[in-house]
Amino acid sequence: MAAPPHSLPHAALEAWSLSGGSFSGASFMQPPQVKLAQTLTMGAGLTCIAAIHAGERVLTEPAAAACAMPMCDAARCMGCLRSLAPPPHELPLPKLAQCWPRLHACAVQCKGGCGALFCSPPCERLAAKHHGIICPGPGKKEDRLLAFCRALPLRLAPVAGAPLLALRLAAHALALRRQGVEDVPFLSAAPIAGLCEHHLPASTLLRTHHAELLRRETLAQLRATPDECEWVSTQAYAALLGRVLANQAQLRPRSAFDAYGAALRASTHDRDARSKLVDALLDCGPEGKDGDRREALEALEEPTRVDGTGVFRLHSKFNHSCTPNCEAQSHPFEDASIDVICIRDVHPGEALTISYCDPKLSRMHRRRVLKENHGFDCACTRCLAEDDNL
Numbered sequence: 196m197a198a199p200p201h202s203l204p205h206a207a208l209e210a211w212s213l214s215g216g217s218f219s220g221a222s223f224m225q226p227p228q229v230k231l232a233q234t235l236t237m238g239a240g241l242t243c244i245a246a247i248h249a250g251e252r253v254l255t256e257p258a259a260a261a262c263a264m265p266m267c268d269a270a271r272c273m274g275c276l277r278s279l280a281p282p283p284h285e286l287p288l289p290k291l292a293q294c295w296p297r298l299h300a301c302a303v304q305c306k307g308g309c310g311a312l313f314c315s316p317p318c319e320r321l322a323a324k325h326h327g328i329i330c331p332g333p334g335k336k337e338d339r340l341l342a343f344c345r346a347l348p349l350r351l352a353p354v355a356g357a358p359l360l361a362l363r364l365a366a367h368a369l370a371l372r373r374q375g376v377e378d379v380p381f382l383s384a385a386p387i388a389g390l391c392e393h394h395l396p397a398s399t400l401l402r403t404h405h406a407e408l409l410r411r412e413t414l415a416q417l418r419a420t421p422d423e424c425e426w427v428s429t430q431a432y433a434a435l436l437g438r439v440l441a442n443q444a445q446l447r448p449r450s451a452f453d454a455y456g457a458a459l460r461a462s463t464h465d466r467d468a469r470s471k472l473v474d475a476l477l478d479c480g481p482e483g484k485d486g487d488r489r490e491a492l493e494a495l496e497e498p499t500r501v502d503g504t505g506v507f508r509l510h511s512k513f514n515h516s517c518t519p520n521c522e523a524q525s526h527p528f529e530d531a532s533i534d535v536i537c538i539r540d541v542h543p544g545e546a547l548t549i550s551y552c553d554p555k556l557s558r559m560h561r562r563r564v565l566k567e568n569h570g571f572d573c574a575c576t577r578c579l580a581e582d583d584n585l
């Protein structure tokens with residue numbers, strides 16, 4: 196399908212991302228109808244310079260860094276996170292089994308011997324910007340950073356991927372420095388400078404209590420020299436972690452099972468025939484209730500589902516509103532990119548906004564989430580108009 200006229204071609208953004216595109220000066224490539232501007236009430240943010248209609252794509256952006264969440268064990272591409280799960284032993288419906296993506300069969304293994312998988316040579320090249328120096332090499336080595344993230348308390352689960360994203364960004368910055376491409380302060384390094392700076396409140400536990408510990412593990416994993424350790428100072432690492440925490444977006448690439456399920460759904464329009472297919476798939480007979488079936492389907496899908504997180508340079512520049520005019524969606528091409536879609540018509544000069552929290556929450560709940568996770572008191576028109584007591 197052709198991209199809508201307003202969207203920036205994916206390849207152009209990718210080239211920009213690969214070159215470590217920066218938001219300052221001429222190297223800032225942006226979708227043609229969007230500009231970075233100071234707003235009166237919300238600081239710097241994205242503003243549209245031409246009308247965008249509801250349903251139109253504002254941009255598609257590859258991640259500056261992306262990784263699977265710490266608890267995720269599904270086989271996936273280290274670069275784009277797409278599922279590389281082999282089909283279950285006996286997929287019912289042999290004809291439909293052909294719809295199971297065969298990516299696992301052509302996946303390439305990391306040449307460093309760590310066992311990481313890449314869905315394709317381009318993904319291997321893309322990931323090389325960080326994996327090249329993170330790769331622990333052959334043999335099972337204890338991944339202490341991952342172990343730390345896995346052990347975080349449940350309430351920190353949504354942000355548990357942040358240290359892993361910070362590791363990738365630091366690795367990319369360090370790789371550029373080691374190659375002599377850049378000699379700038381750590382936070383000004385290309386992969387990091389493009390991320391929006393947010394000031395998180397001191398109450399963000401992960402940031403205040405663990406930053407130094409995480410920094411040391413990160414530097415150990417990167418086999419940093421004393422000079423490099425000085426470059427990634429405690430303060431600089433904490434600021435990087437803060438940026439990641441404030442900007443990370445959930446990624447949910449489609450699982451191999453999704454593709455199979457879609458083929459299943461598309462295989463017949465007859466509801467009865469379809470439900471018989473589902474019965475056959477689950478082998479639970481027609482007496483199973485709808486809820487039981489959904490649970491069984493989810494259990495079947497679970498091992499192939501990739502739960503991911505990523506940070507995006509342009510996406511990080513969107514300001515918040517509790518009545519946003521844009522929405523970020525996982526990319527339909529199943530890789531570590533996101534689309535930002537306009538959800539209502541916007542006029543030239545209007546600020547483009549997304550919601551940093553679930554807009555369905557009550558005013559009080561939204562404001563608490565925004566204060567705790569993003570450190571601001573929301574003063575959007577909806578927050579000003581609504582009443583906590585309603």
Ligand SMILES: [Zn+2]
Nearest residue numbers: 272275314318
């Ligand atoms: Zn890939």
Ligand SMILES: [Zn+2]
Nearest residue numbers: 305307309330
């Ligand atoms: Zn490797």
Ligand SMILES: [Zn+2]
Nearest residue numbers: 517573575578
């Ligand atoms: Zn608000």
